[in-house]
Amino acid sequence: MSGTGPTVAVTGLGVCGPGGVGVSALWEALATGRANHPPITAFDASGATLGAAGQVPGHTGGDGVWRALDLAETAVREALDGVGEREHVALVLGTTDPGVVPPRPGHFTGDLAASCADRTGLGGEAITLANASASGAAAIAVARDLVALGDAPTAVVGGADAVTDMAFLGLNSLRTLGPEGCRPFSTERRGIGVSEGAAVLRLELLDDIGPDSAEPLAVLAGCGLTNATGHLAAPGADGIELAVRLALADAGLEPEDIDFVNTHGPGTRRGDTAEIEALRAVFGPRLGSIPVNSVKGVLWHLQGAAGAIEAMACVLSLTHGAVTPTWGAEPVDPICADLDLVLDDGPRPLPGLRTALSVSCGLGGMNTALVFRRP
Numbered sequence: 001m002s003g004t005g006p007t008v009a010v011t012g013l014g015v016c017g018p019g020g021v022g023v024s025a026l027w028e029a030l031a032t033g034r035a036n037h038p039p040i041t042a043f044d045a046s047g048a049t050l051g052a053a054g055q056v057p058g059h060t061g062g063d064g065v066w067r068a069l070d071l072a073e074t075a076v077r078e079a080l081d082g083v084g085e086r087e088h089v090a091l092v093l094g095t096t097d098p099g100v101v102p103p104r105p106g107h108f109t110g111d112l113a114a115s116c117a118d119r120t121g122l123g124g125e126a127i128t129l130a131n132a133s134a135s136g137a138a139a140i141a142v143a144r145d146l147v148a149l150g151d152a153p154t155a156v157v158g159g160a161d162a163v164t165d166m167a168f169l170g171l172n173s174l175r176t177l178g179p180e181g182c183r184p185f186s187t188e189r190r191g192i193g194v195s196e197g198a199a200v201l202r203l204e205l206l207d208d209i210g211p212d213s214a215e216p217l218a219v220l221a222g223c224g225l226t227n228a229t230g231h232l233a234a235p236g237a238d239g240i241e242l243a244v245r246l247a248l249a250d251a252g253l254e255p256e257d258i259d260f261v262n263t264h265g266p267g268t269r270r271g272d273t274a275e276i277e278a279l280r281a282v283f284g285p286r287l288g289s290i291p292v293n294s295v296k297g298v299l300w301h302l303q304g305a306a307g308a309i310e311a312m313a314c315v316l317s318l319t320h321g322a323v324t325p326t327w328g329a330e331p332v333d334p335i336c337a338d339l340d341l342v343l344d345d346g347p348r349p350l351p352g353l354r355t356a357l358s359v360s361c362g363l364g365g366m367n368t369a370l371v372f373r374r375p
Contacts, residue, residue: 006148007206009216009375010315014078014156016071017197017309018054018299022078026199026309027316031347033298033327037181037193043165048172049179053163054195054300064164065097065112067196072116072160075198079156080120082214083202090124090152091117092143093200094135094159095304096167112160124152130304132362133264134225135159137307137370140201141223147203158200158308167303168194176268182301183328184265184294185272185336192266193300199309206375215375218315221355222251222371227364234270239367240278244359247369248282255283258290258371259353260323262314264361265294266301267328275359276335288338291350297328307360307368314356314372322347 015022018036019029029035036057045051061070072093083089093113111128125146131138136159143157161167171177171194181193201220209216224246228239248255263275279287295313302309317323325348326341342348355373 008144008147008203008220009206009209010201010218010220011204011209011214011216012079012081012202013217013312013315014075015199015309015312016056016059016074017199017302018056018195020057021059021074026312027320029298030295030313030324033325035298037300040163045168048169049177049191050181050193052193053168054193054197056196064162067162068095068097068160069112069115071162071196071198072112073119075158075160075200076116076120076156079200079202083154086121087123088153089122090143090146090155091122092127092129092139092155092157094129094131094139094308095161096130096132096135097161097164122156131366132364133301133303134307134360134362134366134368135304136199137311137358137360137368138225138366140220140308140311140370141225141368143203144220144223147205153204153208155203156200157203158198159305160198161303161305162196163194178267182267182296184267184297184326185329185333185341187331187333189267189269189272191268195300195302197302197305197309199305199312201312201315218318218372219375220370221373222247222253224250224369226367228367235274235361236365237274237277237281239365240275240359240361241281243367243369244278244282244357247357247371251371253355253371256286258355258357260317260350260356261290261292262310262356262358263292263294264359265296265326267296271361272333273335275361288340291323291340291342291348293323293326293342297326310360311358311370314358318353318356318372318374320347321351321353322349
């Protein structure tokens with residue numbers, strides 16, 4: 001889908017994560033650097049490098065993938081606020097554990113999107129994607145095309161994941177977990193911290209938004225997806241660069257048109273390095289003058305929901321006219337010494353903020369870039 005096609009707008013948001021439940025709680029967490037990372041009690045994590053995880057404060061519900069479904073439902077209901085007719089609303093969700101048919105012990109029948117659509121009364125297409133850490137962002141690209149092509153008048157899209165023993169202990173065995181959680185772009189980064197949560201955006205055609213509807217929050221101008229890496233477990237700068245260039249071309253924009261970049265920024269040495277290398281290839285020397293941040297220093301890694309909550313951070317930055325800090329980045333790695341990582345004590349006002357780029361990367365070379373702009 002080209003940026004010259006129908007304009008798809010973001011008209012609603014829903015989220016729950018370590019920062020709390022609701023969009024205002026998310027912005028407060030990103031602004032203050034405070035989120036909920038208590039010790040894990042759902043399973044034995046005593047032998048892990050990190051014994052804590054990002055958890056939704058006060059959110060009760062099931063365990064494992066059932067909890068992911070509960071979290072997804074919470075976010076979807078918030079994004080649907082004010083929507084009456086739901087028969088043709090599509091739901092696209094990214095996750096790292098989509099469920100199976102027929103079910104096996106501990107898994108719900110069907111997949112995440114179908115089960116969540118059933119709970120929330122959505123009658124349109126229900127699609128689940130599993131693109132590793134880029135799942136939520138890839139789902140947004142798929143839903144954008146559903147709406148732009150007329151296959152759905154409205155789509156609710158994003159990602160959801162819970163912290164399960166299999167995923168958590170698997171990451172620990174791969175030495176992916178860091179003892180302090182995520183420290184994006186810091187010389188002291190040693191791995192990631194894992195979180196639960198869900199984040200979704202409501203998408204509609206800009207021309208179909210009626211006069212009685214709420215003002216659109218942003219326009220989803222461009223999407224780029226690649227599956228390219230030289231190693232299954234290590235990101236490749238070339239694949240990330242291509243995803244960004246595809247998104248810019250899809251939006252009909254040039255690199256100099258981007259005002260802000262929200263990175264995947266996981267806080268791993270290979271991940272951070274590959275992403276910065278890719279961004280330097282796209283933006284050249286101008287990268288040093290563009291605010292660049294990562295939300296993982298406060299939220300940690302929301303797995304399949306990571307790309308969706310990062311996209312939401314871009315939308316919120318556009319609506320607030322400000323960008324939030326990269327918490328935990330200091331002392332900064334010399335590879336980023338010339339970059340503006342927004343090392344402020346709170347949100348930085350950017351009155352001229354018009355466009356934002358979000359980059360998400362996953363194992364196996366799953367890379368997604370999304371471009372948002374003000375309506």
